[in-house]
Amino acid sequence: xxxxxxxxxxxxxxxxxxxxxxxxxxxxxxxxxxxxxxxxxxxxxxxxxxxxxxxxxxxxxxxxxxxxxxxxxxxxxxxxxxxxxxxxxxxxxxxxxxxxxxxxxxxxxxxxxxxxxxxxxxxxxxxxxxxxxxxxxxxxxxxxxxxxxxxxxxxxxxxxxxxxxxxxxxxxxxxxxxxxxxxxxxxxxxxxxxxxxxxxxxxxxxxxxxxxxxxxxxxxxxxxxxxxxxxxxxxxxxxxxxxxxxxxxxxxxxxxxxxxxxxxx
Amino acid sequence: xxxxxxxxxxxxxxxxxxxxxxxxxxxxxxxxxxxxxxxxxxxxxxxxxxxxxxxxxxxxxxxxxxxxxxxxxxxxxxxxxxxxxxxxxxxxxxxxxxxxxxxxxxxxxxxxxxxxxxxxxxxxxxxxxxxxxxxxxxxxxxxxxxxxxxxxxxxxxxxxxxxxxxxxxxxxxxxxxxxxxxxxxxxxxxxxxxxxxxxxxxxxxxxxxxxxxxxxxxxxxxxxxxxxxxxxxxxxxxxxxxxxxxxxxxxxxxxxxxxxxxxxxxxxxxxxxxxxxxxxxxxxxxxxxxxxxxxxxxxxxxxxxxxxxxxxxxxxxxxxxxxxxxxxxxxxxxxxxxxxxxxxxxxxxxxxxxxxxxxxxxxxxxxxxxxxxxxxxxxxxxxxxxxxxxxxxxxxxxxxxxxxxxx
Numbered sequence: 001x002x003x004x005x006x007x008x009x010x011x012x013x014x015x016x017x018x019x020x021x022x023x024x025x026x027x028x029x030x031x032x033x034x035x036x037x038x039x040x041x042x043x044x045x046x047x048x049x050x051x052x053x054x055x056x057x058x059x060x061x062x063x064x065x066x067x068x069x070x071x072x073x074x075x076x077x078x079x080x081x082x083x084x085x086x087x088x089x090x091x092x093x094x095x096x097x098x099x100x101x102x103x104x105x106x107x108x109x110x111x112x113x114x115x116x117x118x119x120x121x122x123x124x125x126x127x128x129x130x131x132x133x134x135x136x137x138x139x140x141x142x143x144x145x146x147x148x149x150x151x152x153x154x155x156x157x158x159x160x161x162x163x164x165x166x167x168x169x170x171x172x173x174x175x176x177x178x179x180x181x182x183x184x185x186x187x188x189x190x191x192x193x194x195x196x197x198x199x200x201x202x203x204x205x206x207x208x209x210x211x212x213x214x215x216x217x218x219x220x221x222x223x224x225x226x227x228x229x230x231x232x233x234x235x236x237x238x239x240x241x242x243x244x245x246x247x248x249x250x251x252x253x254x255x256x257x258x259x260x261x262x263x264x265x
Numbered sequence: 266x267x268x269x270x271x272x273x274x275x276x277x278x279x280x281x282x283x284x285x286x287x288x289x290x291x292x293x294x295x296x297x298x299x300x301x302x303x304x305x306x307x308x309x310x311x312x313x314x315x316x317x318x319x320x321x322x323x324x325x326x327x328x329x330x331x332x333x334x335x336x337x338x339x340x341x342x343x344x345x346x347x348x349x350x351x352x353x354x355x356x357x358x359x360x361x362x363x364x365x366x367x368x369x370x371x372x373x374x375x376x377x378x379x380x381x382x383x384x385x386x387x388x389x390x391x392x393x394x395x396x397x398x399x400x401x402x403x404x405x406x407x408x409x410x411x412x413x414x415x416x417x418x419x420x421x422x423x424x425x426x427x428x429x430x431x432x433x434x435x436x437x438x439x440x441x442x443x444x445x446x447x448x449x450x451x452x453x454x455x456x457x458x459x460x461x462x463x464x465x466x467x468x469x470x471x472x473x474x475x476x477x478x479x480x481x482x483x484x485x486x487x488x489x490x491x492x493x494x495x496x497x498x499x500x501x502x503x504x505x506x507x508x509x510x511x512x513x514x515x516x517x518x519x520x521x522x523x524x525x526x527x528x529x530x531x532x533x534x535x536x537x538x539x540x541x542x543x544x545x546x547x548x549x550x551x552x553x554x555x556x557x558x559x560x561x562x563x564x565x566x567x568x569x570x571x572x573x574x575x576x577x578x579x580x581x582x583x584x585x586x587x588x589x590x591x592x593x594x595x596x597x598x599x600x601x602x603x604x605x606x607x608x609x610x611x612x613x614x615x616x617x618x619x620x621x622x623x624x625x626x627x628x629x630x631x632x633x634x635x636x637x638x639x640x641x642x643x644x645x646x647x648x649x650x651x652x653x654x655x656x657x658x659x660x661x662x663x664x665x666x667x668x669x670x671x672x
C-alpha cells in the first residue's frame with residue numbers, strides 16, 4: 001500500500017515535470033485514471049516475433065477487427081453484468097481506443113470446466129461460424145486442476161492451434177492466472193512450460209497472463225491473496241488484463257502508431 | 266546429481282581388483298562427495314518448490330536439461346546399493362531385505378505425514394479464502410469434498426498433491442532394491458541391461474502408473490529406475506571399471522560440448538528472442554524433453570555433469586571437510602528427514618508469502634531461512650546420532666544405517 005502511494009506520488013511529480021517541459025503526453029494514462037492501479041507491463045513481456053497478419057490485414061482493408069476469446073471460468077466474472085466487466089469486454093473497449101476508426105468486436109466463447117482436449121475439437125467450427133480473424137485461446141487452468149497428463153495437454157494445444165490455423169485465423173494463447181494462495185494446490189509450472197513449448201513449436205504468441213499478474217503482485221499493484229466477497233479487485237484486475245491484452249494485440253499485429261519503437265534490428 | 270556420479274567413479278578405484286562382486290568398502294570412511302551433492306540436491310529441490318525468485322536462477326535446471334531430482338535419485342541408488350549390498354554380504358539376504366523394507370516403511374510414513382500437513386493447509390484455504398477473481402480455481406477443492414476417496418487414493422500413492430511426487434517414486438524404487446541387489450551382486454551388467462530394457466520398453470509401450478484424479482505419476486518409476494539402478498551399478502564396481510573411460514580426454518570433451526549445447530538450448534526457453542537460432546529440425550528431434558519418463562537427453566545431461574564433477578572434484582578434495590560445506594554435507598547425510606523438512610518448509614513458505622504478500626525480500630528471507638532450518642535439523646539429528654552411538658551398544662549397525670540410511 002505504502003509503496004504504491006509512494007510510486008503514485010513519484011509518478012505524478014514526473015508527469016508534471018514532463019508536461020512542463022512540454023514533452024510527449026505519453027503518460028496521460030496516469031492523469032486519466034488516477035485511482036486505478038498503474039498495472040504497467042514492461043514492453044519486453046509483451047514483445048513477440050510472430051506477426052498477427054490476418055488481424056492486421058483485416059484492420060487495414062476493412063477497418064474492422066473481429067476477435068473471439070475462447071476461455072474457461074477465468075475469462076468471465078460472476079454477476080449479471082459480470083461479462084461486461086470481464087477482460088474480453090475491456091479488451092474491446094481498449095482496442096477501440098487504440099485503433100480509432102476501426103470497429104472492434106470481441107465475442108466470447110466460454111467452455112466452463114473444460115480441458116484443452118475438450119475444447120480443441122470445437123475450434124474449427126467456431127472460426128467457420130463466427131469468422132474471427134483472431135482467436136485468443138485462454139486455457140490450461142482446468143488441465144492443471146485435473147492434473148491432465150502434460151503430454152496430452154501439449155498435443156491438445158497443438159491440435160487446437162492447427163485447427164485454428166487451418167480454419168484461417170490468427171491465434172494468441174493465454175495461460176492461467178497467477179494465484180499465490182493456490183500455488184501449493186494447483187501445480188501450474190508444468191502446464192505453463194508445456195504451453196510455451198506448444199506455442200513455440202507452431203510459432204504462436206503467448207499472452208503470459210501468469211507472469212504479468214505475478215509482476216503486478218510483486219510491484220504492489222494488486223494484493224491477490226486477500227479474502228473478499230467484493231468484485232472490486234476482480235473487476236480492476238480484468239480491466240488491467242483487458243488493457244494489457246489490447247496493447248499486446250496491437251503490438252503483435254504491428255498496428256501501433258509508434259509501433260516498432262522498441263522493435264530493433 | 267552430477268556430483269553424485271563423481272563419487273560413483275571414485276570408490277570403484279579401490280575395487281578394481283574384483284570388479285564383479287566388489288563392494289567398495291572403506292570402513293569408517295564416508296564418501297563425502299555423495300553427501301555433499303545430495304545435500305545440494307535437497308537445497309535445490311527446496312528452492313525449486315518455492316515460487317520462482319532470484320535464487321531460482323542458481324538452480325541447475327535453468328542451465329541445462331536435468332535438475333536436482335536426477336542427482337537425488339542417482340545418489341539414492343548409489344548409497345542404497347552401497348549400504349545394503351554390504352549388509353547382504355554380512356548379514357544375509359533376508360536381514361538386509363528386512364532393513365530395506367523398514368526404510369520403505371519410514372519413507373511411506375513420511376509421505377503420509379506430509380499429506381496430513383497438506384490436508385490441513387487445504388482445509389484452511391477452503392474455509393477462509395474467497396475471492397471472485399478465483400471462482401474457477403476454487404473448484405480444485407471439490408476433490409477434497411470427498412475425503413473418503415481422496416484420502417484412500419493418497420494412502421495407495423495414487424493421489425499426489427503438488428510437490429509430493431518424489432517420495433512415491435522413491436518408495437517404489439526402494440521396494441525393489443532387494444531384487445535389484447540380488448541380481449546385481451551376481452550379474453551386475455546383466456542387471457543394468459535389464460534396467461535399460463525396461464526403460465526402452467517404457468518408451469516403446471508407454472508403461473505408466475495411473476494417478477488420481479487423472480493422468481499418470483509425474484515421475485514414472487518404470488523410466489526413472491534406470492537412474493536408480495545405474496547408481497547401484499556404479500556403487501557395486503561399475504564406476505571403478507568405467508573410471509578410465511570417464512576420465513579420458515574424449516569423454517571430458519564430449520561432456521563439456523554436450524553441457525554447452527544443453528545450456529544454449531535452455532537459453533532459448535528463457536530468452537524467446539533467441540528462439541530463431543533454434544533450427545526447426547533440431548526442435549523436432551529433441552522436443553519435448555520429457556521429465557516424467559526421464560528423457561534420454563536429461564539422463565545424458567546428468568551423466569555429463571557427473572563425469573565433470575568426478576573429474577574436477579577428487580575424492581580427497583580438501584574443501585569436502587571445510588566447515589563452510591559442512592551444512593550441505595550433513596543435510597545430505599540425513600536425506601529423508603531433510604527432504605521431508607524441505608517439502609514442509611516449501612508449504613509453509615508459500616503460506617507465509619500468501620498471508621503477508623511480502624514481495625521479493627520476504628521471498629528471499631523464506632528461502633534462506635528454510636535452508637538454515639534444514640541445516641539446523643540436520644545438525645540436531647547428527648548430534649543426536651553421535652550421542653546415541655556413544656551410549657549405544659550396537660555400533661556397527663547404527664553406523665551402517667547412518668551411511669546408507671538416507672536415500
